[in-house]
Amino acid sequence: MRQMVKSVDSCNQNGYNVFTIVTRRNVMIVTPQNVSLTTAEWSVMECLWEKSPITGREATDWLEKRMGWNRSTTLTLLRRMEAKGAVISDTEGGMKSFRPLVRREDAALRETEDFLGRVYKGSLSLMVSSLTKKQSLPQKEIDELYALLRGLEAGKDD
Numbered sequence: 012m013r014q015m016v017k018s019v020d021s022c023n024q025n026g027y028n029v030f031t032i033v034t035r036r037n038v039m040i041v042t043p044q045n046v047s048l049t050t051a052e053w054s055v056m057e058c059l060w061e062k063s064p065i066t067g068r069e070a071t072d073w074l075e076k077r078m079g080w081n082r083s084t085t086l087t088l089l090r091r092m093e094a095k096g097a098v099i100s101d102t103e104g105g106m107k108s109f110r111p112l113v114r115r116e117d118a119a120l121r122e123t124e125d126f127l128g129r130v131y132k133g134s135l136s137l138m139v140s141s142l143t144k145k146q147s148l149p150q151k152e153i154d155e156l157y158a159l160l161r162g163l164e165a166g167k168d169d
Contacts (some may be wrong), residue, residue: 046097064108
C-alpha cells in the first residue's frame with residue numbers, strides 16, 4: 012500500500028515541489044527532475060505545457076481532439092501523473108485544475124539521457140555518428156555543432 016505526502020513551498024514554485032512516496036520497505040524522493048514519462052504521459056504534458064492551469068474537462072477536450080482519447084483515459088492519466096509527481100491539482104470553487112510540476116526542459120533532458128544511456132551506452136559521439144550516416148546535416152547545423160564544441164572546449168580550460 013502506498014501513501015503520498017505532498018510538501019509544497021508557500022510560494023507555490025514548481026522547482027521546490029517534492030513528493031515522498033512511502034512504502035513498507037523504502038522511502039523514495041520524487042522530484043520533478045527525476046520523473047520519467049511514458050509516451051501517453053508526454054501527450055498529457057504537452058497539453059499542460061501549452062495551457063496551464065487547465066481543468067480536467069479542458070484537458071479531456073484537448074486530448075480528445077489530438078489523440079482521440081475519451082474522458083476516462085485522460086482523467087486516469089492525470090491521476091496517475093499526480094501520484095508520481097509530474098502533475099499537481101488544485102480545487103477552487105468546486106473546479107479541479109491541473110498544472111505541470113515538470114518543466115519541458117527537464118523532461119526532455121531526462122528523456123535524452125535515458126535514450127543515450129540505453130541505446131548508445133552514454134556515447135554522444137556514437138549517437139551523432141549514427142544519426143549523420145543516414146542523412147547529411149545542413150551547413151548551418153554543422154556550424155552550430157562546431158560552435159557548441161568550441162564552447163565546451165573553452166569551458167574546460169577554466
